[in-house]
Amino acid sequence: MNNAKNTLKRLTGYKLFLPFLCLALVLLINVIKTPTFFAITINNGVFYGYIIDVINRASELVILAVGMTLVVAASGGTDISVGAVSALAGALCCFVLSGGQQTVNEYHAPYILGVLAAMAVGIICGAWNGFLVAKMKIQPMVATLILFTAGRGIAQLITEGQMIYVRVDHFKKLGGFIDGVPLPTPVFAAVLVVILTMFLLKKTALGLYIETVGINAKAARLVGLNSTMIQFLTYAYCGLCAGIAGLIITSRVYSIDANNAGLNMELDAILAVALGGNSLGGGKFSLAGSVIGAYTIQALTTTLYAMGVSADQIPVYKAIVVVIIVSLQSPELSKIWKNAKKKIGGGARKKVA
Amino acid sequence: MKKKLLSVILATAMVATMVGCGSATSEPAAAPAAEEAAPAKEAAPAEEVAEEPAAEEASDDLIVVGYAQVGAESDWRTANTESFKTTFTEENGYQLIFDDAQQKQENQIKAIRSFIQQEVDYIVVAPVVETGWETVLEEAKEAGIPVILSDRMMDVSDDSLYECWVGGNFVKEGSDAAAWLKTYLEGQGKGEEEINIVTLQGTIGASAQVGRTDGFASGMQDNWVMLDKQTGEFTQSKGQEVMESFLKKYPDIDVVVCENDNMAFGAIDAIKAAGKTCGPEGDITIISFDAVAAAFDSMIAGDMNADFECNPLHGPRVAEIIQKLQAGESVEKIQYVDEAYFDTSMDVAAIKETRAY
Numbered sequence: 001m002n003n004a005k006n007t008l009k010r011l012t013g014y015k016l017f018l019p020f021l022c023l024a025l026v027l028l029i030n031v032i033k034t035p036t037f038f039a040i041t042i043n044n045g046v047f048y049g050y051i052i053d054v055i056n057r058a059s060e061l062v063i064l065a066v067g068m069t070l071v072v073a074a075s076g077g078t079d080i081s082v083g084a085v086s087a088l089a090g091a092l093c094c095f096v097l098s099g100g101q102q103t104v105n106e107y108h109a110p111y112i113l114g115v116l117a118a119m120a121v122g123i124i125c126g127a128w129n130g131f132l133v134a135k136m137k138i139q140p141m142v143a144t145l146i147l148f149t150a151g152r153g154i155a156q157l158i159t160e161g162q163m164i165y166v167r168v169d170h171f172k173k174l175g176g177f178i179d180g181v182p183l184p185t186p187v188f189a190a191v192l193v194v195i196l197t198m199f200l201l202k203k204t205a206l207g208l209y210i211e212t213v214g215i216n217a218k219a220a221r222l223v224g225l226n227s228t229m230i231q232f233l234t235y236a237y238c239g240l241c242a243g244i245a246g247l248i249i250t251s252r253v254y255s256i257d258a259n260n261a262g263l264n265m266e267l268d269a270i271l272a273v274a275l276g277g278n279s280l281g282g283g284k285f286s287l288a289g290s291v292i293g294a295y296t297i298q299a300l301t302t303t304l305y306a307m308g309v310s311a312d313q314i315p316v317y318k319a320i321v322v323v324i325i326v327s328l329q330s331p332e333l334s335k336i337w338k339n340a341k342k343k344i345g346g347g348a349r350k351k352v353a
Numbered sequence: 354m355k356k357k358l359l360s361v362i363l364a365t366a367m368v369a370t371m372v373g374c375g376s377a378t379s380e381p382a383a384a385p386a387a388e389e390a391a392p393a394k395e396a397a398p399a400e401e402v403a404e405e406p407a408a409e410e411a412s413d414d415l416i417v418v419g420y421a422q423v424g425a426e427s428d429w430r431t432a433n434t435e436s437f438k439t440t441f442t443e444e445n446g447y448q449l450i451f452d453d454a455q456q457k458q459e460n461q462i463k464a465i466r467s468f469i470q471q472e473v474d475y476i477v478v479a480p481v482v483e484t485g486w487e488t489v490l491e492e493a494k495e496a497g498i499p500v501i502l503s504d505r506m507m508d509v510s511d512d513s514l515y516e517c518w519v520g521g522n523f524v525k526e527g528s529d530a531a532a533w534l535k536t537y538l539e540g541q542g543k544g545e546e547e548i549n550i551v552t553l554q555g556t557i558g559a560s561a562q563v564g565r566t567d568g569f570a571s572g573m574q575d576n577w578v579m580l581d582k583q584t585g586e587f588t589q590s591k592g593q594e595v596m597e598s599f600l601k602k603y604p605d606i607d608v609v610v611c612e613n614d615n616m617a618f619g620a621i622d623a624i625k626a627a628g629k630t631c632g633p634e635g636d637i638t639i640i641s642f643d644a645v646a647a648a649f650d651s652m653i654a655g656d657m658n659a660d661f662e663c664n665p666l667h668g669p670r671v672a673e674i675i676q677k678l679q680a681g682e683s684v685e686k687i688q689y690v691d692e693a694y695f696d697t698s699m700d701v702a703a704i705k706e707t708r709a710y
Contacts, residue, residue, distance in 0.1 A: 036601070044628045053597055103647070161425055165647070176626070253589040253619065260588045305598035311584035312557045 019276050019292040022325045026299045034306045046182045050306055058298030059186030060086070060245040062291050063193045064265055065272035067126075067241030069290040070197075070234040073214045075133055076282025077140020078270050079238050084151025085125045086246030086262035089118035091155035093247060094164040094256040103165035111170060118250075119243045125151065126239015127232070134231035148266070155258035165255040175251030186248050193244060194291055197237075201287065210234060214282035268297055271322065277329050296325070415443065416675060419450045419468030420477045421461045423504075428645055432710030433479070433504065433665040440668030447672070458482050462489045469496045475675055476500045483508040490514040499678060503667045506560075512686065516678065519670050522689040523561050526661045527568020529694060530640050533659055534608060535574060537638070537696075548577045548607045551599045553585040553592050553620060555612040561663070562587075565612045565642055580606065585616040592616030596623035608638045614648040614660065617641035621656045632656045633697045644695060649705035652697050659696035665710060666690065 011017060030037035030050070040049035064082050071079045096117045099108030107114075125147055132143035174185050201207030209230050212220045217227040242262075249261050274280060275296050276289025300321055304314050327333055420437050423430060434451070441447035450473060452464035458481045468476050469492055476498055480486065486507045493500050494514055502518040509515070538544055552569070555562030566582070573579065580603050585592035592611065599606065600623060609624075609631075611617035617639055624631045631637040632655040641648060644662040651657040670690050677684050695701055 034602070044626075048601075048627070050598075050601055053594075053601070057594060162428065249590065253593065253622075255589065257588060257615070260586070260590075302598065305583060305595060306602060308581050308583075308602070310582065311554055314584075 015277065015286060016289055016292065018329045019289050019296070022275065022328065023292055023296045023299060026296055026303060026321065030303055030306060037303075037306060042182070045180075046177055046184075050302055052184070054295065054299045054302045055187050056184040057302065058295045059184075059190035060248050060262070061265065061268055061272060061294040061298060062190040063241050063245045063248070064269040065276075065290040065294040066193055066197050066287060067234075067238030068266075068269040068273050069276070069278060069285050069287055070210060071140070071238045072270075072273050072278060072280055073282055073285035074210045074231045074234040075140050076214060076280070077133065077144075078266075078273075078280065079126075079129055079144045079235060080141060080266045080270075081125065081129060081144040081147035081151055082238065082242040082245070082269055083262040083265040083267075084148050084155070085122055085239055085242040086249060086265065087256070087258050088125065088151045088155040088158075089122045089243040089246030090250035090256045090261050091158045091164070091258050092121045093118040093250055094166055095158045097166050097168075097171065098164050101164075102162055103167065105167050107166075107168055107171075115247060118247050119240060122239045122241070122243020122246065123236055124239070126236040126242070129239065130232035130235030133235060134228045152258055155256070155261075159256060159258050161258075163255050163257050167254055172251060172254050175248050175253070186252075189244065189248060193241065194287070198287060206230075211284050215284070269294075272297055275322075275325055275329075414446065415448045416446060416475065416679065417448045417450065417471075417473040418475045418477060418675065419452070419464070419471070419473040420503075421452050421454060421464040421468070421479065423461075423479050423481050424453055424456045428710045429643070429663070429665045433667060435709060436666040436668035437477070437671070438668075440672050445672070454481060456481055458485060462486075465489050465493060465500075469493055469498060472496070473498060475678070477503055477671055478507075479503040480505050480507050487511075487514070501671055501674060503671065517674060517684050517686050517688055519667050519674070519688045519690060521663045521692055523564020523663075524568040524571075525689070526642055526663065526692060527565040527570075528572045529568070529692075530565075530610065530642070530659070530661050531569050531572020531574075533661075533694060533696065534638070534640060535572070537658070545576060548574075549580050549603065549605055550577055550608040550610060551580050551603065551606055552582040552610040553595055553612060553616045554582055555584065555587045555616075557584050559587070561642070562612055569610055585611070585619065587613050587615060589615040589619040592619030593623045594619075596620040597627070600624065600627045600629070606637055608640065611639065611641045614641050614643045614645050614651075617648065617657060617660075618651065621651065633658055644708075646705065646708065646710060649695070649701050649708070652695065652701045653705070655697065657697075659694060661694045662692045664690045664692045 027037075034050070037050045040047050040051060042048065064086070068079060068082065071077070093114040096109050097107050097111065097114040098104040101108070129140075129144050129147060132138045132146070133140050136143070174189065176185060177183075178185055201210070209220070209225055212223075212225060213227045213230045217231075220230075221227045245265070246262065250256050270280070272293035273290045275293030276286060276291070277293075278285050278289055300318060304317055309317055418441050420441075422434055422437075425431055425434065434453075438449060438451065441449035450468065450471070452460075452467075454460035454464060461478065461481055465476060465478065466489065476493055478500060480502065483506055487509055490500060490507075490509060491514065499516040500514070501516050502520075504520045506518060506520075507515065535544075538546075538548060552566065554566055562584075570579075581599060583595045583599070585595045592615065596609070596619060599609075609617075609620050611620055621631055621639060624635075624637055629636050631639050634655055639657045639659075641657055641660045642663060644660040648657060648660045652660065667690055670688060674684050674688065695704060
């Protein structure tokens with residue numbers, strides 16, 4: 001009895017308990033409404049089911065959330081340009097591969113060149129944001145607002161305001177399936193980015209540095225950390241993540257639509273960070289939390305589709321769930337909860353006495 | 354390699370700033386930019402006029418028309434611009450002053466004011482947004498210049514501020530699609546069977562979404578079941594995502610109605626990925642709207658069944674209205690352009706060759 005209580009206490013005390021609980025709750029609602037939600041079948045040699053959809057469709061968001069977490073942790077601000085940057089990266093990739101034509105059936109440049117171009121433009125955009133935030137000390141939201149508005153404009157210029165189609169089967173693989181692999185490729189891309197980042201943070205002192213800078217940049221500088229450099233690097237890394245996400249978005253539809261690619265994804269990425277139990281004020285962070293947050297958001301979207309909620313009501317349901325999740329994790333609520341428990345507990349003890 | 358990339362990026366950044374300046378310094382600078390965007394065909398005479406908007410050059414027998422266009426954001430828009438440029442030529446007795454607003458209302462208001470100053474005979478506007486036009490339309494009314502709206506509506510309190518509106522009839526497109534489906538199913542001997550339909554809607558509230566949804570609903574038959582409707586926000590990726598979900602939820606979908614072509618492309622990919630087939634030879638019938646060039650490719654490939662056009666060629670209809678107004682006749686407030694549909698029973702490859710967009 002006591003043992004079970006202790007286990008429960010240990011479990012609820014675990015930092016990622018609440019984000020996990022929220023994800024589980026969102027998924028469990030489906031068991032009641034859509035019993036087949038967890039069914040996974042094999043169709044055409046690949047896994048097929050709602051759960052696969054969730055982990056597949058969440059991939060871009062997971063990648064963006066990883067970059068966003070670092071930015072938030074190091075600077076206490078958000079990078080609101082990631083959606084536009086991913087559109088820009090996608091546009092440049094398609095432009096390079098299509099040789100400037102509107103629709104092509106074969107590559108006009110090696111595939112790797114398109115990928116490198118997208119990543120490079122992502123890093124450049126991130127570095128620009130990092131320069132403005134870390135070096136020029138401009139508020140992160142204002143600094144990244146520049147590319148938030150200009151990014152899609154530049155993407156439009158590259159595509160001349162039209163959609164560019166790259167109708168090559170090889171190009172669709174990153175957003176689809178690799179032959180003989182039963183899971184969608186974006187899942188692997190997301191896992192790879194997460195593992196690489198985790199490795200970078202845990203195996204080097206970088207994670208610790210980022211938290212230190214985020215908690216107090218001045219103090220960090222006084223103990224010999226180059227705060228400016230660390231903030232700059234997180235923004236550049238966030239840009240790289242946006243570039244990779246842009247590649248996946250583009251590959252899914254083998255085309256770039258500069259107006260709509262990654263639209264509003266910066267907001268979802270920020271939400272993922274928040275849902276993961278991270279403080280948007282910077283400092284201590286949990287990468288795993290953000291990743292769970294990203295899957296929660298996609299699980300919610302897929303759930304609403306599966307339940308057949310009509311399109312005009314979806315935003316309302318999303319808002320309600322987000323409010324519940326965020327307030328569940330609010331420290332104020334847990335304080336109120338503890339106080340209430342104490343009162344009840346105290347009352348009970350008195351009665352016994 | 355890195356250097357080359359950097360130079361490409363720097364160059365685009367430079368162009369960005371240049372275009373930024375262009376749109377800020379009013380319409381003469383913006384006009385050449387528009388000319389660049391539109392594929393120049395026989396529009397050459399009109400272009401010269403557009404670059405030097407000097408109305409006094411116009412001789413008395415030419416009707417001067419100012420066209421304030423939204424921009425050049427899509428193939429549809431480019432075809433719409435082309436239609437005006439090829440209709441309002443000097444051979445036809447017109448002088449066209451063309452302005453590209455680059456999606457900005459303030460540019461359009463500026464353009465309309467400059468049309469008034471140049472004392473054009475008619476002003477045609479494809480408004481960027483619906484609201485905020487009263488003041489400038491009153492100025493045009495005071496100057497005695499009739500205003501004709503193209504494509505999108507304006508939300509003004511006094512509808513005498515504009516002469517008439519020319520555009521597509523989304524409701525009719527929707528009901529035409531339902532009528533086509535009825536005939537198609539009867540032709541296949543499925544006229545009495547239960548038919549399961551899902552709809553990928555456009556961005557909720559957009560006039561194309563509302564019109565096409567309502568139009569199709571009005572043509573629903575008793576034996577048709579609308580299983581589900583969900584928005585794909587007019588984009589390919591959302592269309593694909595929603596269709597993936599539909600396919601898991603409903604194992605027996607017979608018809609997918611996509612409220613634009615991009616969503617149809619996404620739906621087709623999702624259907625194929627789920628191991629099902631679509632098109633005239635397949636399990637699922639695909640009906641789409643807009644009829645862009647890529648949709649013809651899709652019909653040629655046998656993936657899509659039918660596509661209902663959203664006709665961008667407003668020029669001839671506007672010219673017809675202007676001729677009526679010249680003759681002193683009154684015109685209807687709402688004027689729909691003729692819209693066709695295409696299905697795989699036609700020679701779509703040959704039709705594609707004749708299409709302007």
